Amino acid sequence: MGHRELWGWLGATVLGCVLVLFGASRAWVRILEPGVAAPTGGELSPVLTPLALAALAGVVAVLATKGVGRRVVGALVALCGAGAAAGTWTAFGGDTVTGWLRDQNVLRGAADLPWEVAPLWPAVTAAGAVLVIAGGIVAIVRGGRWAGMSARYDRAANGGADGGADKARAEVKDDRALWDALDRGDDPTDSR
Numbered sequence: 001m002g003h004r005e006l007w008g009w010l011g012a013t014v015l016g017c018v019l020v021l022f023g024a025s026r027a028w029v030r031i032l033e034p035g036v037a038a039p040t041g042g043e044l045s046p047v048l049t050p051l052a053l054a055a056l057a058g059v060v061a062v063l064a065t066k067g068v069g070r071r072v073v074g075a076l077v078a079l080c081g082a083g084a085a086a087g088t089w090t091a092f093g094g095d096t097v098t099g100w101l102r103d104q105n106v107l108r109g110a111a112d113l114p115w116e117v118a119p120l121w122p123a124v125t126a127a128g129a130v131l132v133i134a135g136g137i138v139a140i141v142r143g144g145r146w147a148g149m150s151a152r153y154d155r156a157a158n159g160g161a162d163g164g165a166d167k168a169r170a171e172v173k174d175d176r177a178l179w180d181a182l183d184r185g186d187d188p189t190d191s192r
Contacts, residue, residue, distance in 0.1 A: 006146045009138050010059065013077065016131025017056045020084050023125030024048035029097055032114040039100045041125055045087035048125065055080035055132045062139050070143040078136025085129035088122055 024045070027038040042049050058077035062070055090096070101113045181187075 003147075005142065009135060009142075009146075010063070012131055013059050013135030013139075014056065016081065016128040016135060017052045017059070019128025020048055020052035020055075020125050020132065021128075023121045023128060024052070026121040026124075028091065028118055028121050029115045030118050031101070032116065036101070036105060036113055038115075038118075039097065039104075041088070041091060041121055044091040044096055044100060047087040048084055051080045051084045051087065052128070052132075055084075055136075059135070062143060067144065070146075071140050074136050074139025074143055076136070077139060078133050081129050081132030081134075081136055084132060085126060088126045088129060091122065092117060 024041040026040060028041045028044055029038045031038050055077050058073050058080060061073045062077065065073055097115055098113075101115065105113065
């Protein structure tokens with residue numbers, strides 16, 4: 001059950017990061033005047049891409065850590081998601097769009113260009129932010145039960161101090177004997 005839960009968490013959280021990245025790269029506004037470029041979500045809210053990339057790095061860090069470290073990283077992932085949600089929400093606040101349009105079209109003498117919201121990509125970005133927030137919270141609450149990347153190298157995972165270590169040493173000695181035979185010029189596969 002633990003591996004399935006970990007893989008589900010990983011897929012959902014990475015999907016959330018990808019949705020934020022993809023949604024931020026698309027136009028969030030339709031300009032009602034022809035020939036005028038529309039701003040992307042990342043241009044209206046420059047925090048979206050860095051926060052999504054930081055959350056992706058956090059996903060890797062959650063996999064690499066255990067215990068309290070995993071909970072701290074999970075909290076940071078949740079904060080990245082909350083920042084992306086806030087960035088999505090504030091992208092249309094105040095004079096963000098009209099100011100961007102004015103700055104980009106100053107040579108055309110455009111004072112106030114008519115525009116309307118293209119709701120698909122802000123909604124995709126917001127959904128991704130919610131998945132990232134949820135992923136961070138799940139890592140805080142349930143992450144302590146997941147195996148870490150280094151769990152297979154722990155003593156308990158190798159069958160105790162004697163069982164796994166002795167087997168590994170025997171394999172190394174056999175391999176070393178084969179290489180030593182090759183160094184002497186002997187054929188280690190010859191059964192004479």
